[in-house]
Structures are given as C-alpha cells and as structure tokens.
Amino acid sequence: xxxxxxxxxxxxxxxxxxxxxxxxxxxxxxxxxxxxxxxxxxxxxxxxxxxxxxxxxxxxxxxxxxxxxxxxxxxxxxxxxxxxxxxxxxxxxxxxxxxxxxxxxxxxxxxxxxxxxxxxxxxxxxxxxxxxxxxxxxxxxxxxxxxxxxxxxxxxxxxxxxxxxxxxxxxxxxxxxxxxxxxxxxxxxxxxxxxxxxxxxxxxxxxxxxxxxxxxxxxxxxxxxxxxxxxxxxxxxxxxxxxxxxxxxxxxxxxxxxxxxxxxxxxxxxxxxxxxxxxxxxxxxxxxxxxxxxxxxxxxxxxxxxxxxxxxxxxxxxxxxxxxxxxxxxxxxxxxxxxxxxxxxxxxxxxxxxxxxxxxxxxxxxxxxxxxxxxxxxxxxxxxxxxxxxxxxxxxx
Amino acid sequence: xxxxxxxxxxxxxxxxxxxxxxxxxxxxxxxxxxxxxxxxxxxxxxxxxxxxxxxxxxxxxxxxxxxxxxxxxxxxxxxxxxxxxxxxxxxxxxxxxxxxxxxxxxxxxxxxxxxxxxxxxxxxxxxxxxxxxxxxxxxxxxxxxxxxxxxxxxxxxxxxxxxxxxxxxxxxxxxxxxxxxxxxxxxxxxxxxxxxxxxxxxxxxxxxxxxxxxxxxxxxxxxxxxxxxxxxxxxxxxxxxxxxxxxxxxxxxxxxxxxxxxxxxxxxxxxxxxxxxxxxxxxxxxxxxxxxxxxxxxxxxxxxxxxxxxxxxxx
Numbered sequence: 001x002x003x004x005x006x007x008x009x010x011x012x013x014x015x016x017x018x019x020x021x022x023x024x025x026x027x028x029x030x031x032x033x034x035x036x037x038x039x040x041x042x043x044x045x046x047x048x049x050x051x052x053x054x055x056x057x058x059x060x061x062x063x064x065x066x067x068x069x070x071x072x073x074x075x076x077x078x079x080x081x082x083x084x085x086x087x088x089x090x091x092x093x094x095x096x097x098x099x100x101x102x103x104x105x106x107x108x109x110x111x112x113x114x115x116x117x118x119x120x121x122x123x124x125x126x127x128x129x130x131x132x133x134x135x136x137x138x139x140x141x142x143x144x145x146x147x148x149x150x151x152x153x154x155x156x157x158x159x160x161x162x163x164x165x166x167x168x169x170x171x172x173x174x175x176x177x178x179x180x181x182x183x184x185x186x187x188x189x190x191x192x193x194x195x196x197x198x199x200x201x202x203x204x205x206x207x208x209x210x211x212x213x214x215x216x217x218x219x220x221x222x223x224x225x226x227x228x229x230x231x232x233x234x235x236x237x238x239x240x241x242x243x244x245x246x247x248x249x250x251x252x253x254x255x256x257x258x259x260x261x262x263x264x265x266x267x268x269x270x271x272x273x274x275x276x277x278x279x280x281x282x283x284x285x286x287x288x289x290x291x292x293x294x295x296x297x298x299x300x301x302x303x304x305x306x307x308x309x310x311x312x313x314x315x316x317x318x319x320x321x322x323x324x325x326x327x328x329x330x331x332x333x334x335x336x337x338x339x340x341x342x343x344x345x346x347x348x349x350x351x352x353x354x355x356x357x358x359x360x361x362x363x364x365x366x367x368x369x370x371x372x373x374x375x376x377x378x379x380x381x382x383x384x385x386x387x388x389x390x391x392x393x394x395x396x397x
Numbered sequence: 398x399x400x401x402x403x404x405x406x407x408x409x410x411x412x413x414x415x416x417x418x419x420x421x422x423x424x425x426x427x428x429x430x431x432x433x434x435x436x437x438x439x440x441x442x443x444x445x446x447x448x449x450x451x452x453x454x455x456x457x458x459x460x461x462x463x464x465x466x467x468x469x470x471x472x473x474x475x476x477x478x479x480x481x482x483x484x485x486x487x488x489x490x491x492x493x494x495x496x497x498x499x500x501x502x503x504x505x506x507x508x509x510x511x512x513x514x515x516x517x518x519x520x521x522x523x524x525x526x527x528x529x530x531x532x533x534x535x536x537x538x539x540x541x542x543x544x545x546x547x548x549x550x551x552x553x554x555x556x557x558x559x560x561x562x563x564x565x566x567x568x569x570x571x572x573x574x575x576x577x578x579x580x581x582x583x584x585x586x587x588x589x590x591x592x593x594x595x596x597x598x599x600x601x602x603x604x605x606x607x608x609x610x611x612x613x614x615x616x617x618x619x620x621x622x623x624x625x626x627x628x629x630x631x632x633x634x635x636x637x638x639x640x641x642x643x644x645x646x647x648x649x650x651x652x653x654x655x656x657x658x659x660x661x662x663x664x665x666x667x668x669x670x671x672x673x674x675x676x677x678x679x680x681x682x683x684x685x686x687x688x689x690x691x692x693x694x695x696x697x698x699x700x701x702x703x704x705x706x707x708x709x710x711x712x
Contacts, residue, residue, distance in 0.1 A: 007498050014489040209482040210495075210542075213446060214502050215474040217467060382467075 004216060004224035012228055015202075018195060022236045025191050029183065029240025033175045033248035055083040058141045066132040075131050078121040079141075085114040085121075098164035111165045112155045119152045150262065150269045157260035157271035166255055172248040173255030173274055179241055180278055184285035185341045188233070192292050193313040196229045200301035201309075218381040219374075222301065226293040233293075234286060264346025267355045277344070284340045284359060287366045291373065292316070298377045323352050331356030334365045398424045398459055398549045400445075400581050405454030407437075407444045414440050416605040418454070422583070424549070427576045429596035429611075429685060430585040433693055436602050438585040442552045446479055458550070478503065478546040480553045483535035492523035492530070492538045496545045503546035513541050516571065532559035540568055544575070551575070553584040557591060569595050589686035599685045601692050609692060617682035620644075621653040621666060624677040636669050644683075646690035652683060 012018050058079060067076040092111045095101050099111040125142055128134060143151075158165065166174060200222075203211045214221075260271035263280070272280075295316065299309045319335040328336070331354040340362070342348040349357040405418040415437045422428055430438050443449045445456055447463070447470045456463045456473065463473040478499070486495060496514065500507045514523050517537050527535065536559045543551050553572075557565050565588065573595050575582060583600075586592055592599055599611040623633075630651050633639070644652040655663055670676055689695060 003501055007501070010494070011487060011490075014487070016489075207485045207487055209479065209485040210487065211485075212448060213474055213477075213479045213481075215471060216502070217471055 001220060001224060004221055005228060008221065008224050009228050012199060012225070012232070015199075017198075018232070021191070021194055022232055025187075025233075026236045026240040026243075029179070029187070029237055030243035030247070032179045032182075032240070033172070033244040033251070036175050036178065037170055037251065051086050054141060055079065055086055058137070061136060061140065062133040071128060071131055075125060075128055075137075078124055082118050082121050085118045089114045089118075093165065093167045096167050112159050115155045116152060119148050119155070122148050146269075153269060153271055154260060154262070161256075161258045161260060161273065163256050163259055166259060168253050168255065170248075171253045171255030172245055173257055173259055175248050175252070176241070176245050176257075176278065177261060177274055179244060180281050181341045183237060183241065184281055184288075185339060188237070188285060188289055189292065189313070189317045191233050191237070192229070192289055193296060193310050195233060196226070196293050196296040197300055197309045197313070198306040199225060199229070200297055201304045201306055204301065204304050218301075219378065222294070222298055222377060222381070226290065226297045229297065230286070230290050230293050233289065238282075262346070263344055263359070264349060265358055265360070267349075269346055280359065281340060281344060284344075284362050287363060288338060288340055291366055291369055294370070294373050294377075298373070298380065302380050320348070328352050328354060330354070331358075332361065332365065334369050337362045337365055398579070398581060399457075400550055401455075401457040401460070402445060403455040403457065405441075405444060405456070406452040407440055407449060408452045413452070413605055415444065415602075418607050420600065420607060420610075422581050424579045424581055425576050426581055426597045427572055427595050428581075428583045429592035429599035430583050430602070431587075431589065431592070431599055431685060431689055432602035437605065438602060439554055441602070442479055442554055442583070442585070446477060446552070447473060475503065476548055477550040477552060478543045478548045480543050480551070480556055481539050483532065483539050483559070486527045486530075486535060486538065488528040489526060491526055492519060492534075492541070495527065495538055496523070496541050499542040500545035500547070503548055509547070510545055513544050517541050517544075517567065533561060533564060536560055537564060537568075540571075544571065549579070550581045551583075553582060553586075555586065556584055557586050557588045565591055589689050590684060593684045593686075596685070599688070601688065603692055609688065611685060611688050618654055618656040619681055620655060620683060620687075621651075621663070621670075622679045622681070622683075622687065623651040623653070623670065624649060625651060625673065625675075629673050629676060632673065633666075633669055637666050639666075644687075644691055646687055647695045650687065650690060652687055655680070 066072055088109060089111050092099065092101060092114075100109075122142055123145070125131075125137055126145055126148070128137075131137065168174070257275040257278075258273040261274050261277040262269045263272050263277060292313070296309060296313055299312060300306070303309060303312075317338060320339055323333070323335070331349075336348055336352065336354075336357050337343055339348060340359075342351070343357055343359050343362065349355050399421060401421040403419050405415060406413060407415040418441065430441070432438050440449065444451050444454075447456070447465050451465070458473070458476055463469040490498075493510065493514070496510050497507050500510050514520055517540065519534075519537055519541060522530065522534055523538070523541075527538070530538065536556075540553075540556060543553065556568060556572075560568060569591060572582060572584065576595070576597075584592065584596065593613070597613055599613075600607055601609040601611065603609070623630075625633075626649065630645070633651070640654050640657055642654050644654075646652060653666065658666075667678075670678055683691075
C-alpha cells in the first residue's frame, strides 16, 4: 500500500488538471468568507422587525369582538406582550452589546428571558383552542410546537454556554458554519467527481501497458487512489476553510465556536457547541466522501468515460430526492445519509417522515455500504474489459 | 527457474488465436518469438501474464502452476515483467521516475537505477520529462524500466522498435548480460538477423501454433545464400544442377545446401555466380531471417535496385 500511495500520489499530483482543481478548490474555500460578505443575508434584527410587523398585523386581522371574555383578554394580553418583547429584543440586537444593555437592564430586560417569555406565550396561545380566531392565529402567527420547543432549547443552550445572542450573521463562526454546510452538502461532491472521475480512465486509456502489469492487486490500487484523492480533497478543503476563517477574523466579529447549533437526535432537537457540530459534520462528510470516492474511482476504471461517471455520481448525489416521490421503507436506507447536513438538522427526518433518520446511523450504514462496495468491485475488477478491443480481462477458471 | 506453458489455447469468442501451445524454457535463455503481425505474439504474452482469459492450458514457473486466481496472478506478476508500450509512458514523469517506479514496485530497491541509466547511456536526458523524448529515447526507457524490475522472467515485446543500430547493439549486449545473470527472456522482434546474435532459440508461430523452433545449439549445415532476382535464379538453374533440397525463399533468396556438394561443384556454382550482375552471396547456416522467409513464404517485393530490367541477367 505504501508504494501505491507513493507512486499514485505522484501521478495524481503531477497531473495539471488535479493541481488546478485543488488550487481552484482551495481558492474558492479560502476566499469564501470574503465572498460570503457580498451576500445579502437577513440580519436577526431585520427578522425581528418582520415578526414585529406580523405581531401588529394580527391585531388588525382578529376582530375586536374575539378579544372579549376571559380567554380573549388573555390572548390579547399575551399577543400584546409578545409584540413588546419582540420590540425589546430587536432593540437589544440593534445595540449589539450582548443579551442586555448596560444601564437599561430594568427597562429592556434580557434577550434570553424575553425570548423565553415569548415562547411561553406562544405555547399558551397554542393551547387556546377555544379562542374564536384560533385558526387564524395558528395559520398566520404562531410557529409550530416543535419550533417553539426548539426556540426554548436554544435559549437554554445559549444561557448554559454563557454567550450572547449573535447579532452578526457575518461573524467568523457563523460563516464557518455556513461554509462547512455548503461544502459537505454540495461542493464536496463536485470536487470529488471532477478529481476522481478520470484518473483510472487515464490509466486504462493512456498508460495501460505501464500500469497493467504492476505486481499490485487492482483493489489495492483502487483503495489507494480513493484514499489519496480523499486526502487531497480534504487537505485542500480544510486548508481553504482554515484560511477563510482566518481572513474573516480580520474583517468581522469573531463570534463564538461554542455558539449552540441544533442537532437532531432521538426524535428531538438538542443543541451542541459549534465546534462539536463542525467536527461531527466534517467527520461524517469524510465518511460519506470516502465511500463516494471508492465508487467514482471504481466506476472510472470500469466504464472509462468521465462524462458517464460524472452523470452516475450526480445521480447518486440526488438519490435521496427519489424518496420524495416514492414511499421510503426505513430510516436505514443508505441514500438518506448522503445529505449529511439535513440528517444533522433533522430536516431529512421531517421531509421523509421518518424520525429514525439520525446521524449515528451513518457510520453503521457506511460500514455496510463499504463492505458491499468491496464485494461489488471485487467482482467487477475480475471481469472488466481491457483497453484492447475485444479482449476481456482474466476470469476465474 | 523454468517457465513452462502447457497446451495453451486462447480464443476470442469462437476464433482461436493460439492453439495448443506448449514449451518449456530453462533459466539463462533468450527466446526469440517470431511471426508476422497479428499472428499472436502479443496475445501469447498477454495469455501467459493472464491479462486475457485462457481457453485452456497451464502456466507453470518452477513447476508451480499459476492459475487465473487473483493470488496466482499477483505472484506471477511479481515474477514476470512485460515490456511496456512507449506510447503508454506517463508524459509528466521523468525517465528516472519511471525507472525508479518499476525498481520500487518489483525489486523494492532503487540503488541499481543509476547503474542502469549509465549502462543504457541515458544520463543526458533521463531526468527530463518523457514528453520531450524521441521514439528511440522512449524505447530505451521502456527497456530500462524492465531491467530495473529485475524479475527472473522478462517479456520483451518489440523491444528494438525505433532504436538506431548503435542502440540495437547496446540493448542486444544487455540482453546477453541479463541472460548470463540467469534470466529467462522472450524477445518478440522483427529484427530477425539481430535475434541470431543473442537468442538461444527462436519460436515461430504459424497457424495459431508453435510451428517451428529454431535452436541455435542444433548442428547446422552451411548454404550458399544468394540474394538475386528470379531471372537470375532461372539462369543458374539452367546452367547448374542444384541440390534437391535447395530452398527458394520468396522470389529473391536462394539457399543452396553445401553439405552434399563437392568442392568442385561448389566452385562451379560460384563461377556461374560471378557471371551474374548484382548478386550477393553469403555462406553460412540458415538464420532466423531465412527460416522466416521459408516458413511464411515471404516475398521481398522491394528487391529492385532500379536497373534489373535495363540490362540482361548476366554481365
């Protein structure tokens, strides 16, 4: 294996296409934080302004008569209180001091307390089914119970970590999260397919007689190539992401790597520090990408057509979409776990209505898929045709 | 070490390319492999290497059979190197890297690489990228790679392609050195006279079979070997009684066995030859080239020096 890595590594890195791809890849990721600053993102304060507006509108939409009676008055009070709390929190965000404003603690209170009050008010409103405009409330104003519970969990996590609410979506830590998610969900697949799509093809088409007789099992070469491409991809990526994070520290507020990020587990959302989320995302991305590279390098040896290889890889990457049309059978279907970000956030569980789609299943499934791939390519490498037309590679007697 | 091929048959679909090939080669032997293009030389190499499926037959090295199973193929590839095609070299690699790669992959050492480079007189270009090489330089590099692998068995397919006479001689010398080290080398080549310089035996493939083995160690008889036109052959036959086993090779070479001729008869033939224009005569045993012409009915259509028809057959 050492010799495979040494010589294949040289071969791959000596190829200008590989070099350019890795450099391009590094430059894109390295400058991501600068590019991201050009994006129009919704500032939290802007979002709260919108919620503030909605809170006002709800009063106009609900007939005054519905606020009569004990329940009506209580609903009105809580809606009014929410409107005030949104305004206070918006003010806190605009001041950019943290969860409180120095000297005004008694006036505007604490961002987290305000948020929790709002969540509790919303939970009360969700229970107020006897309210005459209840349907209007739920369809226009109220978030779902799950969302409210997530908000509460988020405020608690934020409090536990002792961090202020992040007012700046361009903060280094926030960009890092966005970058990691974009990388693991999209960029990684493009990079892998372009890098690996034609390497074995080149061997077969251009260097057949030099490489065919090497005293190395084809599977060792296949594994070695996949590992090398995986290593190069991740080295370029992590280096780029590191540079991007470093650059963003100069231009933006740092944010915090302990900032809570949601993680779907055990049919509920919990919050973990951003650095843990980043490691989890990266680790799972590494596992998925290695399996993809095994498939791509294997296919490139088998079908020797980069376009067809890329097409198949794209098909695999979009495989989970099939389950939006067809009924999925179980949360153990490997294709769900291609979209690592959605699995971690619980979006996949929600989208496919399978609460069992949780991140810890990914390594178990990956092991199974790896064994299956080993079996499949064991057979394929025995039977694939060689460069010379009409010849077949050796078959077992 | 011995390489043995037993009853090897290779077919592409219904079409048999090689049928029931059998031979055994002991160590310290160079075997010439000769046949016209497309008659199975490379297929024979591919089949022994297990690059192509074998319909039937056995490959044995030192009496141990190497089947098409992965383990056997891997072990076989550790024992045999197959001369690479110069077009298949990695253009971005230098010659040294290619040689080192083969040395590392097979021999697991690289200390002999510089010696090989020096021996093949490649110092002045070997560190440049292969993309800058001429055909001859590439061919020498391929040869150096096989030597660097240092396997006990080497298949040299078209090893002399693109080499100038000096390098043909150099490669031939090294082949002899390798043989003296105990290696088994099979050289497929169309430089037939060159094969006679070093090959212990020459295998002729014909009609999908190992048709004839020309063994240089066999006792041989001498011939007058005349390079002449058909008209000149007719003239000679009209004036001299040639032995029955005189061989007409193509339309231009006449091999007259001297074994049964007295000196006076030989002299008589020679005297007649002196009357003919532009006839070349050599004396010696039949070589690979003559056997090739004989076995494959080679006609040297290009034997025309531009004035054969301007003047009569004789001076």
